[in-house]
Amino acid sequence: MQPLSAIVQMFHVYKTFDDNYRALIDINLRIEKGEFLFLVGPSGAGKTTLMRLLFREERASSGQIIVYGRNINKIKAGRIYQLRRKIGVVFQDFKIIPTKTVFDNVAYVLQVLGQPKSEIERKVYAALNRVGLEKRMDHYPKKLSGGEQQRVAIARAVVNDPVLLLADEPTGNLDADRAHEIMKLFNDINLHGTTVLMATHNIGLVGKMKKRAIYLREGKIAHC
Amino acid sequence: MLIARIRQILYFLHQGVKNLSVGGISAIIAVTSITCSLLLICLYFIISSHLTKAFDLEKDIRVVLYLKESVSKNRIEPLQQKLTNYEEILGIKYVSKEKALEKFHHILGEDAIILEGLNNNPLPASFEIELNHEAKEINRLKSVLHQWEVLPEVESVQGGVEWIEKLSGFIIALRISLCFLGGILIIISLFIIASTIHLTIDNRRDEISIMRLVGATDWYIKLPFLFEGVIEGILGGTLAIFLFWVFYEVLRWRITPCLQLIFNFSEINFLTMKQIFIVLLVGGVIGGGGSLLSFFLQSFQHR
Ligand SMILES: Nc1ncnc2c1ncn2[C@@H]1O[C@H](COP(=O)(O)OP(=O)(O)OP(=O)(O)O)[C@@H](O)[C@H]1O
Ligand SMILES: [Mg+2]
Numbered sequence: 001m002q003p004l005s006a007i008v009q010m011f012h013v014y015k016t017f018d019d020n021y022r023a024l025i026d027i028n029l030r031i032e033k034g035e036f037l038f039l040v041g042p043s044g045a046g047k048t049t050l051m052r053l054l055f056r057e058e059r060a061s062s063g064q065i066i067v068y069g070r071n072i073n074k075i076k077a078g079r080i081y082q083l084r085r086k087i088g089v090v091f092q093d094f095k096i097i098p099t100k101t102v103f104d105n106v107a108y109v110l111q112v113l114g115q116p117k118s119e120i121e122r123k124v125y126a127a128l129n130r131v132g133l134e135k136r137m138d139h140y141p142k143k144l145s146g147g148e149q150q151r152v153a154i155a156r157a158v159v160n161d162p163v164l165l166l167a168d169e170p171t172g173n174l175d176a177d178r179a180h181e182i183m184k185l186f187n188d189i190n191l192h193g194t195t196v197l198m199a200t201h202n203i204g205l206v207g208k209m210k211k212r213a214i215y216l217r218e219g220k221i222a223h224c
Numbered sequence: 225m226l227i228a229r230i231r232q233i234l235y236f237l238h239q240g241v242k243n244l245s246v247g248g249i250s251a252i253i254a255v256t257s258i259t260c261s262l263l264l265i266c267l268y269f270i271i272s273s274h275l276t277k278a279f280d281l282e283k284d285i286r287v288v289l290y291l292k293e294s295v296s297k298n299r300i301e302p303l304q305q306k307l308t309n310y311e312e313i314l315g316i317k318y319v320s321k322e323k324a325l326e327k328f329h330h331i332l333g334e335d336a337i338i339l340e341g342l343n344n345n346p347l348p349a350s351f352e353i354e355l356n357h358e359a360k361e362i363n364r365l366k367s368v369l370h371q372w373e374v375l376p377e378v379e380s381v382q383g384g385v386e387w388i389e390k391l392s393g394f395i396i397a398l399r400i401s402l403c404f405l406g407g408i409l410i411i412i413s414l415f416i417i418a419s420t421i422h423l424t425i426d427n428r429r430d431e432i433s434i435m436r437l438v439g440a441t442d443w444y445i446k447l448p449f450l451f452e453g454v455i456e457g458i459l460g461g462t463l464a465i466f467l468f469w470v471f472y473e474v475l476r477w478r479i480t481p482c483l484q485l486i487f488n489f490s491e492i493n494f495l496t497m498k499q500i501f502i503v504l505l506v507g508g509v510i511g512g513g514g515s516l517l518s519f520f521l522q523s524f525q526h527r
Pocket of ligand 1: 046047
């Protein structure tokens with residue numbers, strides 16, 4: 001066991017799609033434990049692709065990616081779930097299940113892991129409490145505003161205490177005030193010890209947060 | 225740990241049933257197709273078990289020697305003596321012309337009136353012979369029967385060889401054609417189930433991708449769909465057995481009497497518990513196989 005001072009390390013990572021499009025070129029990156037890191041860049045720069053590599057939705061074409069001490073390129077397809085259980089993911093379009101209540105959307109993650117009912121209830125309540133939705137837990141998503149739906153997604157992402165929280169443009173569909181609230185929430189989560197990587201092209205937001213930011217341009221890390 | 229397992233299995237079952245209701249028309253078609261395949265298996269079971277039963281009854285093969293009209297009563301005794309010397313013979317019974325008529329009366333029952341018009345008895349006298357099972361060996365039987373055929377007193381020999389040969393040929397042909405038809409129907413059912421399962425998988429694509437995202441194992445995601453198939457299969461099996469039972473009850477009263485005349489067994493029995501179990505099992509296996517086929521044909525686009 002190596003000391004886990006870095007949650008993510010990327011060494012000379014390339015991602016080339018089937019059509020020979022080079023989405024990521026020679027990415028070298030280190031994310032420290034407990035860090036809050038922004039991934040900034042124009043549309044098409046490769047932010048989403050980089051994130052998808054980290055939870056093995058995509059596989060790097062070459063280079064090494066170490067997440068929480070494991071070389072994730074080498075994980076077999078049947079074992080990817082082990083990686084995913086350590087990572088929380090939040091998307092721009094929420095991706096919550098419309099036919100499940102707020103509670104069930106979050107509880108889902110723990111049911112998948114076969115945790116006991118009482119434990120699930122306790123953790124889900126705590127997670128919903130954290131995002132301020134404990135009073136809405138019996139509601140269905142369509143009754144919630146966009147900001148609230150994103151909070152459900154965040155509760156789902158953190159309910160199992162991930163070591164890494166990936167957020168891809170989480171405020172992209174929200175107005176400025178809602179976006180600010182969500183950012184505060186992420187900051188909170190980060191202060192509790194979860195490492196956060198957030199992609200955004202809202203540079204104004206990044207400036208306010210005073211965190212380290214990495215700039216992606218045409219698949220490369222740009223130094224500026 | 226055990227409780228968690230049980231809870232998960234209940235979850236899979238619940239999801240499986242839920243998927244079924246989502247499947248709608250396509251699930252109904254799937255169940256129907258399994259029912260058809262399994263009805264064929266029921267038919268196969270009942271026919272083959274009764275035909276072998278009929279065949280088995282002939283363990284003591286019954287042969288009838290019809291005597292010539294001209295044979296006089298005093299030649300009966302020596303002939304019987306002669307026949308009894310054959311070691312293949314288990315029992316021998318003389319049926320006189322009068323006795324034969326009486327028997328015929330009995331079989332016809334109320335219809336016996338048609339016999340009233342006869343002024344002399346057209347039925348021949350005969351020996352009803354039971355052979356022991358050593359004679360079941362076809363060639364041996366053939367040679368014995370041939371010896372009897374050429375006896376001067378004997379008009380004709382009925383039963384035995386041809387019948388056994390025909391029957392076993394018939395059973396083989398029936399088995400082959402039922403297996404063939406059943407096989408085709410099972411393959412069709414497999415594909416129908418697979419497409420039904422594919423439909424429900426498609427229906428829940430978003431949910432499945434989220435399950436993958438939060439770290440559900442492959443089997444956790446697939447098992448409900450496997451259960452869906454198995455449930456459809458067992459449902460099809462239950463339906464097949466029920467329909468077959470209705471069919472059996474309706475037909476039993478009609479065909480039993482004529483079967484009695486031909487095969488001489490007292491009644492048709494329904495499927496045994498073991499056969500019912502096999503039908504349900506095959507249903508479940510077809511259903512589960514269909515699900516696996518759909519996983520195989522379209523493994524949720526997983527890398
Ligand atoms: N599966 C794929 N096949 C082919 N090309 C792809 C695929 N996924 C992404 N790309 C391409 O890779 C490039 C980077 O895409 P990516 O989604 O990572 O950009 P992004 O930085 O997230 O942009 P945005 O800010 O608009 O979300 C784009 O040009 C995109 O067309
Ligand atoms: Mg993107």
